[in-house]
Amino acid sequence: MKGFVLAGTRSGIGKTTVSMGLMATFEDVAPFKVGPDYIDPSFHKFITGNKSYNLDLFLMGEEGVKYSFEKHSKEISIVEGVMGLYDGLGNSLDNYSTAHLSRVLNLPVILVVDAAGKSTSIAAEVLGYKNLDSRVNIAGVIINKVNSEKLYEMLKDAIENYTGIPCLGYLKKDENLGISSRHLGLLQADEVEDLKEKKAILKEEIKKTIDLKKIEEIANLEKSEKNIDIFKNIENLYVGLKVGVAKDKAFSFYYEDNLELLQRMGIELIEFSPIKDKKIPEVDLLYFGGGYPENYLEDLSNNKDFLNSLKEFHESGGHIYGECGGFMYLSQGIKTLEQKSYSMAQLIDCSVKMTGRLFISRFGYVDVAFGELNGKAHEFHYSTIDEIGSDERVFKLRKSDGREWLCGYKNKNLIAGYPHLHFFKNLDILKQILEGAKKCHI
Structure with missing residues (x-):
């Protein structure tokens, strides 16, 4: 069994580019992403042909990430980190960061550093990351955005002399190698026209300048006892x-773990498209996840047959659960940045508007109270509530700094709101939603 974490000294360092290049180069790769991100896993899947799984200590707990990593590992597991190596919730070293996850899974870390504007000082940077937490096994360094092989050799000599950590190679400075933030933030992997070409170029460059044999040696993991099957009792x-x-x-x-957990619980999943389908499928519960409804407003608003079918399902007591983009779709409507409004499903007594920027006051991890039940969630959205009606709100959300607010709009058997729930730490909430659908099914 082989595996490692690919981490960066900060966001924007190029770890996604290096991660995808390594994923493209090795065979039979199990890709993973630290944190709650949905975008990078779609690119991992495109690159490897295998599903990518999130590993999030806040949303999944230690047992949850161990379960997922063990279940989905292949010949080599490559875990792409999030933000900088030690960045997480607060300044504790047990802050759900990439470093924290590497310790929980006992994985070696390969650190990506940036060559721009650096000489011997690059060694001080790497040494700081090594010394901050001696429990983190930084086993190698890859240098990104290197202008020449001569510069790489000089930087490599400084890092190895002053830190004792081996350099595993570099990627040259080339705008054609990177995946731009506009791609990662606005487009899904299958919508990036030149992604196949970038994959091929990255693969060739990595073979030239990165020591893959050394990475394989670093990635050799000690055999460990199998973890407890934490979901056996709900199979x-x-x-x-x-x-x-x-x-x-x-x-x-x-x-992906959410969908697979539903299947393990014996549930049949039936995919449908609110853009293309003319009516909802015959099901006990409809699940509208997040996404980009704001990019397809005309298609969604004009599909009247589907909207009528959805409304009939709701009025007849059908169960519906929606998150973020799904919540926006289930609302009265969405207003664009140009102040143009599009009607949506109109099942919730509120409407939303796009803001053009991340809604930072609600961004991040939150604790969820759903009646007497407690769970964990994450919020990330570029829209906000425009008009609020009288529908009951059943989620009480709380951030670590004490801020609280209500969300999770309820109308008959519909519950929808901005929070994304990972079911591993929200089993009681999930079961309550499913129990309602089960009673109707019976």
């Missing part, structure tokens, strides 16, 4: 239940 708990999952260009943000 086939909901056999016969059918859940419709909105899946198209507007709705694509789902944790």
